[in-house]
Amino acid sequence: MQTGAEPADLADVRATNLAVVLRHVRAHAPCSRADIAASTGLNKATVSSLVADLIDRRLLRETGLTENRIGRPATMLVLDGGPYAAIGIEVAADQLTVVAVDLGGTELLTWRRAFTGHGGTGTRAVSAIAALANRATGRLAAQGRAVLGLTVGVPGLVDGAGTVRTSPGLGWRDLPLGADLRRALREPSFEVVIDNDANLAALAEHRQGPYAGTANLVHLTAGAGIGAGVIADGRLLRGGRGFAGEIGHLCLDPRGPACPCGRRGCLEALAGVPALIRRVLPDATQDGPVTDFAPEVERVRARARQGDRMVLEALTETGRHLGHGLAALANLVNPEVVLLGGYFVTLAPWLLPAAEGELAARTVAPEAGGARLAASALGPGAAAVGGAARALAMVDAGRLPSAPLAG
Amino acid sequence: MQTGAEPADLADVRATNLAVVLRHVRAHAPCSRADIAASTGLNKATVSSLVADLIDRRLLRETGLTENRIGRPATMLVLDGGPYAAIGIEVAADQLTVVAVDLGGTELLTWRRAFTGHGGTGTRAVSAIAALANRATGRLAAQGRAVLGLTVGVPGLVDGAGTVRTSPGLGWRDLPLGADLRRALREPSFEVVIDNDANLAALAEHRQGPYAGTANLVHLTAGAGIGAGVIADGRLLRGGRGFAGEIGHLCLDPRGPACPCGRRGCLEALAGVPALIRRVLPDATQDGPVTDFAPEVERVRARARQGDRMVLEALTETGRHLGHGLAALANLVNPEVVLLGGYFVTLAPWLLPAAEGELAARTVAPEAGGARLAASALGPGAAAVGGAARALAMVDAGRLPSAPLAG
DSSP states (O other): OBOOOOOOOHHHHHHHHHHHHHHHHHHHOSEEHHHHHHHHOOOHHHHHHHHHHHHHTTSEEEOOOOOOSSSSOOOEEEEOOTTEEEEEEEEOSSEEEEEEEETTOOEEEEEEEEOOOSSSOSHHHHHHHHHHHHHHHHHHHHTTOEEEEEEEEESSEEOTTSOEEEETTTTEEEEOHHHHHHHHTTSOSSEEEEEEHHHHHHHHHHHSSTTTTBSSEEEEEESSSEEEEEEETTEEOOOSSSOTTOOTTOBSOTTSOBOTTSOBSBHHHHHOHHHHHHHHOGGGGTTSSOSOHHHHHHHHHHHHHTTOHHHHHHHHHHHHHHHHHHHHHHHHHOOSEEEEOTTHHHHHHHHHHHHHHHHHHHOSSGGGGGOEEEEOSSOTTHHHHHHHHHHHHHHHTTOOOOSOOOO | OBOOOOOOOHHHHHHHHHHHHHHHHHHHOSEEHHHHHHHHOOOHHHHHHHHHHHHHTTSEEEOOOOOSSSSSOOOEEEEOOTTEEEEEEEEOSSEEEEEEEETTOOEEEEEEEEOOOSSSOSHHHHHHHHHHHHHHHHHHHHTTOEEEEEEEEESSEEOTTSOEEEETTTTEEEEOHHHHHHHHTTSOSSEEEEEEHHHHHHHHHHHSSTTTTBSSEEEEEESSSEEEEEEETTEEOOOSSSOTTOOTTOBSOTTSOBOTTSOBSBHHHHHOHHHHHHHHOGGGGTTSSOSOHHHHHHHHHHHHHTTOHHHHHHHHHHHHHHHHHHHHHHHHHOOSEEEEOTTHHHHHHHHHHHHHHHHHHHOSSGGGGGOEEEEOSSOTTHHHHHHHHHHHHHHHTTOOOOSOOOO
């Protein structure tokens, strides 16, 4: 990839300013045209023209409310966006989650279904994902909403063409998921994008919840594996081929336990959810590998709450390994906050103290370079939320839907 | 830090477009106004007005040459920038390097002087750096050039206020270098900026040489310690407090050798230049730690060229540890190229094969995620080159000097 100069022209300026107004209303609604002009530095005539355009596109609407203030009463504006929806699907080794939101960010639906990603060529997986997407688009169409985009999050390395290069947790290799899914959905009119699940979860954290807007944040996924989505200086860190944030096979100890990837002492082998379950609940794996993590994680949590010493020790050690792995991230990327996601969310009370201690001890900068650890407010399914948010982010960035729907 | 919306207005558009024209001429000079219009998409009247402005500021000049082509001959433009200069200083544990360049990127001077950074409170170091800066500005003033900025690169964690929070290699802690240096230079009219040395070296690699323009690149410094400067998606990766790129104390082996930082098995302890010298040249450290690395590295290189088996084995092992450390970077940041800098440059022929093998084996993505390893074209002093380039980058980004000098 090469970076270069791009000229600014007036069409760009208008698109940029439409997005500026839209973002302002998202953050400050209800607000008047005069408020927008005052806050953005745009002149009032320009704001009026931009607002008219956004109302035509049904992205804003007037509420008819007036502010209680001196002078003429002003018409207040709020986000509309009801006619538009975006869909996100998270593919995990044990379940599929679909989320749809409207342009205002209001959740329209959240469905989960059991899924066994592992095994097979991926053909069955494509059918299952397409069936779920069809059910969601059908429901949204019945509500009179147009779908702006579908984004699918996968735990693995996804290239720019939507091919999953490798997903150890799902057992996939070079699966052209984007192309296969578009075909299964009969070449839909909306955009279908495949991305890494941790990247999408990080976008969700950046957009909503307690750390929204934090310029440097990390979301750590915890399912069959461990992944990181990194927001650096307000933008998703992707790297040359889009493979950034691969933390699961960071080597913590060259003499550590064997990892299914063939290496030794990987973060996943030491601190992953399957490793924790194997250690704490040996009976769970008697009939082969665990394929549904949720009930087993719930058992671990119940025993921790009862004060089971062996379980508490295992959780402390898991936290210590996590802190060790996160120190590499803190040293290299210097985040302001790292959010433990997936199945780590419910285990966080027992993981965090040891993880914080190890992180601080192994980071060169004082106070872990300012990196705080916390449980994500998004649980499993965070990538579905982020997938839906991705299409909204495109709108915020200025790629506005052009034609309003017939109501 | 929070990210937010910024409105585009016409003054911004003009500043942006001035910078677009300037960057175009930098890349394609000599070129005509018509060439610029064709390549940038700006209309010809706008280009003429922008070029007139840049000629007034003495950033461009007409060469009087005409292109050999059909139609009217065109006046060709080249960068001027002769009246302006930028200065970079690299502070290493064993030497200071100062570089000055003009706006066209032509090197005006490069001086090195021996320096013992370690020991003391930093007061002597500030005097030595100020003396070197004064000599350089004096020389440039005598040539009729105005200094646009002075940037000082330091191996350590530098905060946004120009305070060196910690530099193990120099033995500094919470040294307000920026403020002290401005005082020692009697509050100069130009900007004085302190930054991490690896960051500046990465900016230099991004701007010039064989990998210029590569959107995702890493420069690895190797002096008293090891540091990384990371360009991600065309921008320097800084992180929340500006501490990103700290790779020297990445733990490769929790049971590895003790590191002066108090931890075990750090990359520096296993693959740093001082560790290599201690291992290969035990006589060099008989009278205490080595304070001038250059002659010792030259001795290591000479013995490697003679085929000394012990030295070759030590270099292979150093390369292997480097590859191990760089795999963490490749997994987390996914660079397209990693450039070995500092004293690694001359040792690269012996380090690279083992480093490449280890990097590929430990990176999850195939082919190390596309990351190539190579020796930097910049040796020790890269941060001085990058420091000078930083002020030029500000001009390219649209912060143009306003008043031309009296010739």
